[in-house]
Structure formats: C-alpha cells, structure tokens
Amino acid sequence: MLNVKLTLRINNMEKVIEKKYTLTDETVETFGHVLHRIKAIKSFGYLNKVEKGQLGGWVEKEDNLSQQGNCWIFDNAIACGNSKVRNNAEIRDRAVIEDNAIICDNAQVFGYTFIKNSSKVYGDAKIYGDAKISECAEIGGTVEISRKACICGTAKVDGNARILDEAKISGAARITGEAIIDGYADIRGKAQVFCNSIISGEAYITDNARIYGNAVVCDKAAVCDNAIVYCDARVCDHALINDNAQIYDSAIVGNVAIIGGNAQIYGNAWINGNANIKDNVKVYGRAIIENNVSLYDNIEVLDKVELSNVFMLKGDAVIKEMGDVLTFKNTWSSGKLFSWTRSNNMWTACTFYGNSEELIKKGYEESEESGKKYELYANMVENFK
Secondary structure, eight states: HHHOOOEEEEEEEEEEEEEEEEEEEEEEEEEEEEEEEEEEOOOOOOOSSOTOOOOEEEEEGGGBBSSSSSSSEEEEEETTTTOOTTTOOOEEEEEEEOOEEEOOOOOOOTTTEEEEETOOOTTOEOOOTTTTOOOTOOEEEOOOEETEEOOOTTOEOOTOEEEEEEEEEEETEOOTTOOEEEOOOOOOOOOOOOTTTTEEETTTETTTTTOOOOOEEOOOEEEEETEEETTTTTOOOOOOTTOOEOOOOEEETTOOEEETTEEOOOOOOOOOOTOEETTTOOOOTOOOOTTOOOOTTTTTTTOOOOSOOOEEEEESOOOGGGGGEEEEEOOTTTEEEEEEETTTTTEEEEEEEOOHHHHHHHHHHHHHHHHHHHHHHHGGGGOOO
C-alpha cells in the first residue's frame, strides 16, 4: 500500500504530514546517479497547478524535493545528490540541480540551467537559459539570470539585478539594486555593483572597485583596485580606472585613457585619447583632456578648458582658461613639448619641473643653444602673467 504519510520531528515534537508525491518505478541513470521520476499523489499549488496523478521531473531521493509547500520539479528537470528544492520553488525544462545546492522560497529555475556545489537560489529569483550557478554563490531577491551567465565563488546577486548574455560574476563580488550586467562583462574580487549601474561589453571590474548610481562601464573598460565610478559617469572603450580614482557626476572617460592615484574626474569633464591622469589631479566643469596629455601631482583643470597638445603638467597649477597654460616645442634638440602654467609660474619639460630660473639653468647645462632658447621663452611668458 502506498505510504502517503510523512512523520517529521520538529523541536522534539512529531508532526505527521500528508505526502504530495511519490517516486515511481521509472528510472534513468545520469551524472552517475540513479534517478526516479516523481508523481503527484494529490493536487496542490495555486489553482491546483500540480494535479493528482501528474508526472514530474527526476530526483535521486525523496530528500531532494520537499513533501511540504508547493515546490515541484516539472518536465525533465533533475534534482540529485544532496540538493534540495523547498518551499514554493519550481524547477522546469531540463534544469539540473545537484551536489548541495538549495533552491527555495519562490525561486524559479528553468531552461538548461545548471546549479551545483553549495550554491543557493532563494527569494523570487528566476534563472533560465544556459546559466550556471556554482560553488557558494547566492542568488536572491527578484534577480533574473539568463542565457549563458555564470555566477560562482562566494558571489552574491540580489535586489532586482539582471545578469545576462555571457556575463561572469565570481570571487566575492556583490551585485544588487537594479544593476544590469550583460555582454561578456567580468566582475570579480570584492567588487560591488549596485543602484542602476550598467556593466556591458567586455568590461572588467575587480578588486574593491565600486560602481553605483546610474554609472555605465562598457566596451573593454576596466575598473580595479579601490576605484569608484558613480552618479551618471561613463567609462568606455579601453579606459582604465585604478588605484583610488573617482569618476562621478556626468564625467566620461574613454579611448585608452588611464585614471589613477587619487585623481577625481567629475562634473561634465571628458577624458579621451591616451590621457594619463594620476596623483591628486582634479578635472571638472566642462574640461576636456585628450590625446597624449599627462597630468600629475595636484593639477586642477576646470570650466571649459581643453587640453590636447600638452605633453605633461606637474605641480599645483589651477587651469581655468586656455591662457592659463602655454605649450611650446623644443625644435632645436629633443623635439618634445614643454609647458608653462600661469597660476604657479612653473615649467614642466619631461621629467623637469621648476621655475624660469631653474629652466634656463637646465638649458645651459645641456648646451648654450638650449639655454638661450629657454631664456627666450621664459622672457616671453612674462607678458602673460
């Protein structure tokens, strides 16, 4: 006679519940497990979603699918090993749950999804397509994970986040809020992406980087170390944001620009080309930095200044308008650019940084011609002070 009763012991008290399904004699061997097709022995679920006599998917043992709640395994989906499907969770199509994975609450897993190891899917999460969840990853909230997305390590995805395409979340990364991760984006380390951020293309986010607000990181851009991108900022192309740099407001960093140190790019600033900005530099307002410009130390560039031909600037200059920096070319020897900044009356020439007197002295140490040329330019800028 079919046993339709199950005795549970909770807090030293026995509770007898009525079973909702039984294992049939229909078996199949796969993944090294002998699986049994399940059959409902009573109707249950909203509007009797599962009807008495209905065949379900496959389990290795009764412990894989709880006899309580409305959880069910449909179609040819599989739960094996020590995996558990609990509460109102649903597994459909050809999804596979194995090892010690747990699917609970109102989670839905379908398509060709593969969930294994000690991963957990809970809340109202939906996972479908060819997604893979492994190791100790946790998926909750109302998250949607689809296509060939991969979540592993101790990564946690919750809130209303969406992980699409072939995006990969690993390490101890955290994705939450309304964040969207798609394309071939790779997020790892202890990186955090939240709010309404979008990470797409082949973007790479790692270490302790944080992306939030309405920020966008796309193409082959990378954000690493302790860098932060937030508000409505955008990092694209092959740009690299590292160290403790911050990109925020509506700033844009693109091409192969590198922003590092404690640099801050904000306002409506635009950094492009091969620009290299480090240390404590600040670029804001509607400033534009492009081509091969390199900014170091405590330089500030703001308002509507456009720097595109300056080779390098150091020191503590504040550049508010185009006349605040003058650039010249050493046509008599090196062929390189050298610059003068008005606010601090200082010169930058490759590795050299100093005042007019020091520049002239440097020139005469190189050659008499260099000394005379630098002296000429030093006298010239006196009219611009």
